[in-house]
Structure formats: C-alpha cells, structure tokens
Amino acid sequence: MDIQEIKSRFEEHDMRCEEMHPLFMTPLTTLYGRLSEIILDDHHFETVEALGITEEERFQLDSRDDLEELLYAKKLDGFLACFAKPIVKPIGDSGSHSCSWGYYRTTWLYADSISELSQKAIKWAEEVFEKDMAK
Template identity: 30%
Template sequence: MDIFNETEVFDGVKMTSKQIAGEFEGRSLRAETIIHIGSMLAGEWPESAKDAFSYDWDDVFLDLGLKNEAEVGLEWNEYEEISQFLWDNGKSGFLVQFATPIPENFTARGHSGSWGYYTTKWIYAETYEDACAAAMKWQDEYIEKKRKQQHGEK
C-alpha cells in the first residue's frame, strides 16, 4: 500500500499522510512509538518493542484485544513466544503509542494543554491509517471526559 495515496481515515473522510500530519499538528496529537508487528517482531526485537512490552505489558495486551500475560502464560521478556502468540492470534498490524497533552482549564472557547503534561495510549490496528483514525477518536473522547470531570459531570 502506498501511504501517500488517499486512505479512509477519520469520519469517512479520505486523507493522505500529509493531511494526517496536519490534522495531528492541529490537534496536538502525535505518534510516539510505531511498531509494525508483522515485520519488527519476526526476529530480533528492536528496543522500542522490548520497551513497549516490558513497561506497558498490560496496556499493550489490552489494546491488542488479548488477555494479559498471566492468562496466556507468557512473561514480558519471552520475545519469541510473544511473537508466535501474536501471530497465532492474527495480530500482524500496527501497534502505535499516541500522545496528547492533558487538557485543562476548560472555557467556552476551548481548553489549554502543554506537552510538559501529557498522556499516552497504545492503539492496535491492521493499518497505520486506521490506528491514526482510532487515535483521533480516543483523543476526542479523552478531552470530553476531562471536560466533564472539570465541570463535575458524569
């Protein structure tokens, strides 16, 4: 797939990689770590993948839609076994850690936020573009949740 061609991404709108980048910049959203499971975990794991599975084990497995390590009988550092488990469970797409500033000080005009105080979320999708679409949806929901918390809503 040519990532510069148009791709269905967000709310049914076709966007190019350049448009995704512009959308992310306008939203203060970024991809922190991108792991293509099908190619990066087939042999010797890169440090970024080792870090993801060692530091964020439960979140990564949750976002992959899989059981946690205790339920599958794996340890975070059993890389070959994890690779086989992911393959056996049809997970060969993209595992991406997205980040966004934590929204604060909501007003009628919006909110403030800074990259000095941000949160992250692991998202799995078969394509990078689908992961980006899911990240934008996550960010929208996260901001709304924080707005409701500030205003004492449920």
C-alpha cells in the same frame, strides 16, 4: 484518510505518535528488544489490551519465543503504536482551554493499517479532550 489529512487532524488535536512498530516487518531482534519489553512488562497492560491479548494469555507468556508464537497465532501483523496528547485544562466557562507538553497522557493502539490506526488515535484524542473539558 490520506497522509495530509492525518497530519492535519493530528495537528488539530495536538497529538503525536511517540513510537510505532509495524509488526509485519519487525525483525526478531527488535521483537526480542523493545517490543517484547513493552508487551511483557507488567506495567504495560494497555499495550496488551490494544493487541487483544487476554490477561490469561499475557501471564502464560514465559519467554519472547512464546510472544512471537502468540503474535503469529493471533495474526497480529499490523501496526502497534503509542500516541500522546497534552492534558487539557479548561479556562472558565468559555470553552477555551490551555495545554502544554509538560503534562501529557499516552495510549497504545493496534490496527491493521495506518489509516485505521490514525482514526483510532484521533477518536482517542477526541474522547480525552471531552473528558478534560468536562472537569
């Protein structure tokens, strides 16, 4: 999937990437900043899940140094990103819908390449669209 196709699919699904961390080139100062915050924070279990870090491993992380060691041990050197999509509201039984960026949901995903990450994000967007439309 090339960049133009990714862009087109993101537009088609009314979605955006809110935050991205290329782990293979993230400097330690960043790892110690925002990235460690979103991984070590108790409210970001979705981020930990996206990275394949178990709950047990997460609770054993006592410091940012431990996080760095775990990312290295798991060979997590791809891309961690947060994607967003407006919540869709069906309009009657016609299959039409409305949405606004005033109400949206996010998810954290991890992949080894931008193409794989984009495919995961598009799949997520399609799944949440179907769930919203089924309500």
